[in-house]
Amino acid sequence: MSEGRRGAARSETARLAILEATAALFAERGYDHLSIEGIATRAGVGKQTVYRWWPGKSALIAECLLEGMLLPERFAMPDTGDLRADVVAWLTEVEAVLESPTGEGLFRSLIAAASENVDVARRLRESLADPRLFLPRLLAARDSGEVRADLPVEEVSEALVGAVMLRALAHSPADPGLPRRLVDLTLGPRPS
Amino acid sequence: MSEGRRGAARSETARLAILEATAALFAERGYDHLSIEGIATRAGVGKQTVYRWWPGKSALIAECLLEGMLLPERFAMPDTGDLRADVVAWLTEVEAVLESPTGEGLFRSLIAAASENVDVARRLRESLADPRLFLPRLLAARDSGEVRADLPVEEVSEALVGAVMLRALAHSPADPGLPRRLVDLTLGPRPS
Amino acid sequence: MSEGRRGAARSETARLAILEATAALFAERGYDHLSIEGIATRAGVGKQTVYRWWPGKSALIAECLLEGMLLPERFAMPDTGDLRADVVAWLTEVEAVLESPTGEGLFRSLIAAASENVDVARRLRESLADPRLFLPRLLAARDSGEVRADLPVEEVSEALVGAVMLRALAHSPADPGLPRRLVDLTLGPRPS
Amino acid sequence: MSEGRRGAARSETARLAILEATAALFAERGYDHLSIEGIATRAGVGKQTVYRWWPGKSALIAECLLEGMLLPERFAMPDTGDLRADVVAWLTEVEAVLESPTGEGLFRSLIAAASENVDVARRLRESLADPRLFLPRLLAARDSGEVRADLPVEEVSEALVGAVMLRALAHSPADPGLPRRLVDLTLGPRPS
DNA sequence: GGCTAAGCGAGACGGTACGTCGAGTCTTGGG
DNA sequence: CCCAAGACTCGACGTACCGTCTCGCTTAGCC
Numbered sequence: 001m002s003e004g005r006r007g008a009a010r011s012e013t014a015r016l017a018i019l020e021a022t023a024a025l026f027a028e029r030g031y032d033h034l035s036i037e038g039i040a041t042r043a044g045v046g047k048q049t050v051y052r053w054w055p056g057k058s059a060l061i062a063e064c065l066l067e068g069m070l071l072p073e074r075f076a077m078p079d080t081g082d083l084r085a086d087v088v089a090w091l092t093e094v095e096a097v098l099e100s101p102t103g104e105g106l107f108r109s110l111i112a113a114a115s116e117n118v119d120v121a122r123r124l125r126e127s128l129a130d131p132r133l134f135l136p137r138l139l140a141a142r143d144s145g146e147v148r149a150d151l152p153v154e155e156v157s158e159a160l161v162g163a164v165m166l167r168a169l170a171h172s173p174a175d176p177g178l179p180r181r182l183v184d185l186t187l188g189p190r191p192s
Numbered sequence: 193m194s195e196g197r198r199g200a201a202r203s204e205t206a207r208l209a210i211l212e213a214t215a216a217l218f219a220e221r222g223y224d225h226l227s228i229e230g231i232a233t234r235a236g237v238g239k240q241t242v243y244r245w246w247p248g249k250s251a252l253i254a255e256c257l258l259e260g261m262l263l264p265e266r267f268a269m270p271d272t273g274d275l276r277a278d279v280v281a282w283l284t285e286v287e288a289v290l291e292s293p294t295g296e297g298l299f300r301s302l303i304a305a306a307s308e309n310v311d312v313a314r315r316l317r318e319s320l321a322d323p324r325l326f327l328p329r330l331l332a333a334r335d336s337g338e339v340r341a342d343l344p345v346e347e348v349s350e351a352l353v354g355a356v357m358l359r360a361l362a363h364s365p366a367d368p369g370l371p372r373r374l375v376d377l378t379l380g381p382r383p384s
Numbered sequence: 385m386s387e388g389r390r391g392a393a394r395s396e397t398a399r400l401a402i403l404e405a406t407a408a409l410f411a412e413r414g415y416d417h418l419s420i421e422g423i424a425t426r427a428g429v430g431k432q433t434v435y436r437w438w439p440g441k442s443a444l445i446a447e448c449l450l451e452g453m454l455l456p457e458r459f460a461m462p463d464t465g466d467l468r469a470d471v472v473a474w475l476t477e478v479e480a481v482l483e484s485p486t487g488e489g490l491f492r493s494l495i496a497a498a499s500e501n502v503d504v505a506r507r508l509r510e511s512l513a514d515p516r517l518f519l520p521r522l523l524a525a526r527d528s529g530e531v532r533a534d535l536p537v538e539e540v541s542e543a544l545v546g547a548v549m550l551r552a553l554a555h556s557p558a559d560p561g562l563p564r565r566l567v568d569l570t571l572g573p574r575p576s
Numbered sequence: 577m578s579e580g581r582r583g584a585a586r587s588e589t590a591r592l593a594i595l596e597a598t599a600a601l602f603a604e605r606g607y608d609h610l611s612i613e614g615i616a617t618r619a620g621v622g623k624q625t626v627y628r629w630w631p632g633k634s635a636l637i638a639e640c641l642l643e644g645m646l647l648p649e650r651f652a653m654p655d656t657g658d659l660r661a662d663v664v665a666w667l668t669e670v671e672a673v674l675e676s677p678t679g680e681g682l683f684r685s686l687i688a689a690a691s692e693n694v695d696v697a698r699r700l701r702e703s704l705a706d707p708r709l710f711l712p713r714l715l716a717a718r719d720s721g722e723v724r725a726d727l728p729v730e731e732v733s734e735a736l737v738g739a740v741m742l743r744a745l746a747h748s749p750a751d752p753g754l755p756r757r758l759v760d761l762t763l764g765p766r767p768s
Numbered sequence: 769g770g771c772t773a774a775g776c777g778a779g780a781c782g783g784t785a786c787g788t789c790g791a792g793t794c795t796t797g798g799g
Numbered sequence: 800c801c802c803a804a805g806a807c808t809c810g811a812c813g814t815a816c817c818g819t820c821t822c823g824c825t826t827a828g829c830c
Contacts, residue, residue: 005796005797005804005805006796006797006798006803006804006805007795007796007797007803007804007805007806008794008795008796008804008805008806008807009795009796009805009806010806011806011807014806014807014808031307032224032308035784035785035786036785036786036787037784037785037786038785040808044808045807045808046807046808046809046810047786047787047788047808047809048787048788048789048806048807048808048809049806049807049808051787051788052806052807056787108307108308109307111303111306111307111361112304112307112308114303114361114362115223115300115301115303115304115307115361116222116224116300116304118362118363121361121362121363122362125358125361125362148381150376150381151377152373152374152376152377154373155355155370155373155374155377156377158355158358158359159351159352159354159355159374159377159378160351161354161358162350162351162353162354162355162356162357162358162359163347163350163351163354163355164354165354165357165358165361166317166350166353166354166357167350167354169303169306169307169313169317169357170306170310170313170314170317171310171313178347181344181346181347182344182347182351184342184344185343185344185347185348185351185378186351186377186378188380189340189342197773197774197827197828198772198773198774198827198828198829199772199773199774199775199826199827199828200773200774200775200776200825200826200827201774201775201826201827202774202775203775203776206775206776206777227815227816227817228816228817228818229815229816229817230815230816232777236777237776237777238775238776238777238778238779239777239778239779239817239818239819240775240776240777240778240818240819240820241775241776241777243818243819244775244776248818391800391801392799392800392801392802393800393801394801395801395802398801398802398803415691416608416692419789419790419791420790420791420792421789421790421791422790424803428803429802429803430802430803430804430805431791431792431793431803431804431805432792432793432794432801432802432803432804433801433802433803435792435793436801436802440791440792492691492692493691495687495690495691495745496688496691496692498687498745498746499607499684499685499687499688499691499745500608500684500688502746502747505745505746505747506746509742509745509746532765534760534765535761536757536758536760536761538757539739539754539757539758539761540761542738542739542742542743543735543736543738543739543758543761543762544735545738545742546734546735546737546738546739546740546741546742546743547731547734547735547738547739548738549738549741549742549745550701550734550737550738550741551734551738553687553690553691553697553701553741554690554694554697554698554701555694555697562731565728565730565731566728566731566735568726568728569727569728569731569732569735569762570735570761570762572764573724573726582777582778582779582822582823582824583777583778583779583780583821583822583823584778584779584780584781584820584821584822585779585780585821585822586780587780587781590780590781590782611810611811611812612811612812612813613810613811613812614811616782620782621781621782622780622781622782622783622784623782623783623812623813623814624780624781624782624783624813624814624815625780625781625782627813627814628780628781632813
């Protein structure tokens with residue numbers, strides 16, 4: 001029954017201190033000025049304790065993302081029954097964060113982290129628009145005639161999240177009309 | 193009339209050697225194992241010669257991109273008159289590159305580079321689908337009724353390029369039907 | 385009457401395993417590549433069990449020396465009645481060991497250990513030529529006229545062992561005539 | 577004719593700062609608490625600058641010894657014409673240093689360093705009694721009848737320096753009569 | 769043609785961070 | 800209370816590159 005493990009158990013205190021230090025330094029200085037050495041120092045932890053449990057800084061970011069320490073909860077899409085309005089609301093929130101001075105660099109940093117770690121990429125995408133939540137909404141909308149019947153639903157969130165990322169990468173200025181236009185583009189005109 | 197400069201002129205040999213070394217090492221080892229030191233050595237050039245002309249490695253990548261040393265020319269979109277077919281053709285080519293073992297990492301590395309240098313981001317986007325070429329095509333298509341009149345044309349290439357990037361980041365497997373579906377999503381069903 | 389100690393007694397098995405591991409690793413890798421961690425692992429013992437009973441690696445070496453696990457027994461000086469011949473015999477044995485590939489490094493390592501632990505120094509010296517055995521021989525020799533009456537006997541073994549150490553430190557090559565000459569130097573010419 | 581060297585020349589400032597830091601830290605903390613990291617910091621120098629020119633800390637000690645930064649000059653043996661008196665004087669000086677609180681540890685540290693680096697061993701020995709100076713004195717003394725004609729002169733300095741080292745290793749207390757007795761032992765009684 | 773810049777290959781310099789090893793301490797669970 | 804296991808903090812290792820700074824040489828417009 002017993003695991004047979006011997007020796008001291010992993011310290012949850014250390015684990016949290018490390019993740020918090022990572023999140024703080026990531027927000028302050030960005031992904032590529034992030035150093036394991038700095039994280040360990042800030043967390044009051046030996047470097048070895050970091051390396052014992054994580055292979056590198058991208059894995060730390062992935063775990064922070066999973067624990068919701070980097071991006072706000074509010075990116076979850078609301079469900080008011082009106083799909084277009086809900087997606088617009090979600091995109092607007094995302095834009096609001098990207099407009100903020102901290103949010104902008106943070107998001108670009110996340111993309112950098114994502115580019116060297118699949119986990120980060122997947123979790124980043126899910127943080128923005130989880131396909132497992134997005135898809136059912138779209139399928140329902142297709143059934144109810146809210147969107148055209150042959151809409152390629154799988155690609156909708158890819159296109160939306162992708163466009164947002166691309167704009168973040170290119171430092172494109174915030175654009176208040178954008179969410180609506182992107183929704184119009186991907187979901188098509190509201191059926192009369 | 194003359195520039196008035198004295199002393200030796202900039203060596204084009206050195207410039208090219210540096211860019212070629214950059215492109216080669218970038219392809220071999222990826223963006224974040226790229227080092228100025230390594231580039232200078234491989235190019236048979238002093239480090240100072242690199243620093244004299246470029247501020248850092250992201251600028252080198254930006255210039256390589258501009259010189260077409262990283263991505264093939266063929267990403268240019270053909271113009272057969274049939275917009276949907278042309279876009280599908282372009283997307284198919286992009287996918288072909290991303291499918292290749294070298295292309296995949298290379299593209300992700302470019303995204304990493306883009307995340308820390310706007311120029312790279314812009315040039316990367318233009319290498320894939322230059323809005324200055326894309327937009328006129330779309331406007332014409334809107335005029336000719338090939339796409340619906342209220343299509344938000346500015347956002348089309350953003351959504352397409354963004355979706356491709358997102359899939360590359362997430363190591364999504366190549367999908368032969370994808371180009372058609374993405375075109376269908378963004379340009380809408382072909383008018384009857 | 386009883387010691388009053390409670391709990392398990394010290395494990396002789398562990399003690400021996402540790403000393404054997406120490407001797408083996410010391411012979412294999414030398415004093416300063418010796419690590420408590422390595423010893424514990426090799427001995428199949430927890431690090432704490434080492435630290436509970438010894439303050440550090442030099443103490444382990446001292447105990448190994450005491451147990452005769454590092455240097456052979458044969459360094460004991462024979463007693464044939466002829467002092468000079470006996471000392472030459474002893475020196476010849478020492479030289480034989482120092483000539484051997486393993487012995488050379490081992491001896492230098494012992495000097496390193498001795499330099500940071502008095503006990504090791506004393507035991508090393510005693511392993512070579514124990515003054516408690518050496519001195520009586522010399523006093524008897526002085527009485528019997530085998531050596532000059534005013535010979536400073538205390539210093540003889542110091543000079544002999546010291547010369548041997550110095551030659552080991554300096555990687556001096558083995559020299560077959562050396563024992564005889566050193567004996568001649570310190571004990572003086574055989575009286576006629 | 578020219579060396580063909582290019583690039584900046586080695587910085588003598590850095591070299592000296594490193595050697596001085598080494599000597600200071602060595603005297604303060606002993607050989608095995610000496611760290612390259614500490615030396616570099618104290619010298620105000622990058623670690624690489626140390627590693628570029630020396631393979632490790634024992635080589636640094638060897639060079640310090642060569643530059644006379646560790647042991648005083650006065651170990652040179654005087655030459656008053658009276659060999660025995662000169663050697664006694666030299667030994668007395670050595671003892672004086674070993675008696676001093678700093679000298680004792682420093683000397684043992686040197687032995688530790690010598691045990692892992694032949695150069696240190698040789699230079700240490702030469703610092704105490706350079707055979708190239710010692711030997712001619714002895715040969716002359718043998719010719720002049722000051723010492724017996726069959727004295728094995730090569731071994732004299734080995735025995736003397738060795739005895740001193742051995743006593744240092746074993747933390748033997750200083751003994752004012754020792755120099756005279758050692759000289760008596762090795763050079764024999766003064767001829768009548 | 770000699771003078772004065774600038775460019776160049778090379779490479780040393782003071783630094784930061786890497787990822788690893790080992791030190792010595794502490795904790796867990798079993799005997 | 801001992802033991803094996805092993806996680807902990809901390810310090811140092813030796814390496815890789817950073818970006819700056821000489822070196823000694825070559826190149827080229829200017830007097």
